[in-house]
Amino acid sequence: LPPIFTVAFPVLKQLEQAGYEAYFVGGSIRDLILNRPIHDIDIATSAYPEEVKRLFPKTIDTGIKHGTVTVLNDGASYEITTFRTESGYQDFRRPDHVTFVQNLAEDLKRRDFTINALAMNRAGEVIDLFNGLGDLQKHLIKAVGDPMKRFHEDALRMMRAVRFMSQLNFDLESQTKEAVSDLHQLLSKISVERIRDEFVKMGTGINSRDAFKIFLQTKLSESVPDFAGKSDLLAIYPKLKFNPSMETSLWSIIIILLKISDDQIARFMRDWKNSNAMTEKVRKIVTLFDLISEKSPSDLELFNAGKDVLLNTIDVAHILGQPINSEALVDRYTALPIKSMSELAVDGQFLIANGIKPGPKLGQILNEIKQKVISGELANSKDDIQDYLQQIE
Numbered sequence: 001l002p003p004i005f006t007v008a009f010p011v012l013k014q015l016e017q018a019g020y021e022a023y024f025v026g027g028s029i030r031d032l033i034l035n036r037p038i039h040d041i042d043i044a045t046s047a048y049p050e051e052v053k054r055l056f057p058k059t060i061d062t063g064i065k066h067g068t069v070t071v072l073n074d075g076a077s078y079e080i081t082t083f084r085t086e087s088g089y090q091d092f093r094r095p096d097h098v099t100f101v102q103n104l105a106e107d108l109k110r111r112d113f114t115i116n117a118l119a120m121n122r123a124g125e126v127i128d129l130f131n132g133l134g135d136l137q138k139h140l141i142k143a144v145g146d147p148m149k150r151f152h153e154d155a156l157r158m159m160r161a162v163r164f165m166s167q168l169n170f171d172l173e174s175q176t177k178e179a180v181s182d183l184h185q186l187l188s189k190i191s192v193e194r195i196r197d198e199f200v201k202m203g204t205g206i207n208s209r210d211a212f213k214i215f216l217q218t219k220l221s222e223s224v225p226d227f228a229g230k231s232d233l234l235a236i237y238p239k240l241k242f243n244p245s246m247e248t249s250l251w252s253i254i255i256i257l258l259k260i261s262d263d264q265i266a267r268f269m270r271d272w273k274n275s276n277a278m279t280e281k282v283r284k285i286v287t288l289f290d291l292i293s294e295k296s297p298s299d300l301e302l303f304n305a306g307k308d309v310l311l312n313t314i315d316v317a318h319i320l321g322q323p324i325n326s327e328a329l330v331d332r333y334t335a336l337p338i339k340s341m342s343e344l345a346v347d348g349q350f351l352i353a354n355g356i357k358p359g360p361k362l363g364q365i366l367n368e369i370k371q372k373v374i375s376g377e378l379a380n381s382k383d384d385i386q387d388y389l390q391q392i393e
């Protein structure tokens with residue numbers, strides 16, 4: 001077993017010695033068997049949160065209401081969750097109330113997919129009540145129990161299904177897929193933030209193209225912001241050559257495919273509850289992509305984009321199969337006299353010291369200097385800029 005599990009042994013042991021059951025559960029077992037990187041370890045136990053807190057000196061109340069306590073032990077942290085079922089589903093969303101139960105089987109039953117419903121004890125024995133191991137081997141995403149019932153309980157699971165398809169390069173089991181097709185409209189009950197997080201994971205996973213195909217085919221796409229009625233435009237996505245690995249590339253590609261105009265980008269990104277920072281970056285990428293596609297961007301436009309955005313735009317152009325000379329663009333960027341305002345030889349203070357009065361005019365002059373330096377008309381030196389200032393007075 002990899003060290004990430006073995007270092008957690010003392011935690012399991014302590015719970016067991018206090019008379020409780022404790023297992024590794026969920027994604028970490030799946031990823032262990034698939035030989036994928038394991039990022040976090042979840043533990044399920046029969047102990048109540050208060051009992052977990054009593055047993056370990058350092059804990060954080062992560063989600064006490066849902067039975068989750070984070071235990072800090074030996075420099076590592078573990079989410080320890082009391083065996084529970086989720087009862088009283090309302091509005092097709094995650095339940096507000098959970099019921100603690102005394103056995104592992106009940107806890108595994110409430111999990112979404114068979115491959116996520118595996119547990120492992122301290123001896124390294126896998127507990128597999130729903131043939132999750134078989135589905136791992138068959139590369140299948142299959143709901144635990146009746147998929148219709150499970151998606152009624154929590155509609156987000158439908159997005160999780162296509163997300164795991166993409167990340168793991170798995171197929172969707174046929175009945176599970178049928179249930180998604182039947183119930184896709186329930187997705188509209190789920191908060192946009194949660195849909196977005198799954199959508200981004202789907203869009204940036206290793207097989208996002210096939211997952212996206214199912215996302216369209218099952219009509220899940222009809223129940224997310226701004227995608228309804230747009231399946232013709234989005235159908236290009238699964239035909240793309242590469243797969244966006246960056247979230248900014250994903251959003252840029254979607255915006256380009258949907259032909260969203262510049263003045264509608266902010267609204268689109270807001271509909272998806274994206275941050276302002278993400279929106280700004282994506283807008284810059286889409287703008288530069290348009291410039292690159294039509295003609296060559298000017299030096300000033302390259303400067304305004306910045307290196308990050310330029311490289312990201314090149315990535316987007318490659319994914320979209322847009323023929324561009326990326327080497328020439330990078331060379332031109334590298335040859336820019338300045339890459340940011342802080343590299344300009346003068347600043348506002350310098351202009352004031354040279355007799356320009358503070359005010360809007362000063363900003364204008366500074367901007368002119370910037371543009372002339374970038375275009376090569378004016379050297380980026382204090383002396384040359386001082387001469388220029390005397391000329392314009």
Ligand code: ATP
Nearest residue numbers: 025026027028042110111112113116117154156157
């Ligand atoms: P990741 O590698 O993305 O973290 P994960 O499988 O750990 O994948 P999480 O969202 O961290 O996914 O959830 C941990 C576990 O909790 C899952 O493996 C699954 O057993 C269960 N789970 C999470 N969300 C749901 C849900 N909406 N419905 C049912 N079970 C869920």
Ligand code: MG
Nearest residue numbers: 026027028040
């Ligand atoms: Mg996880």
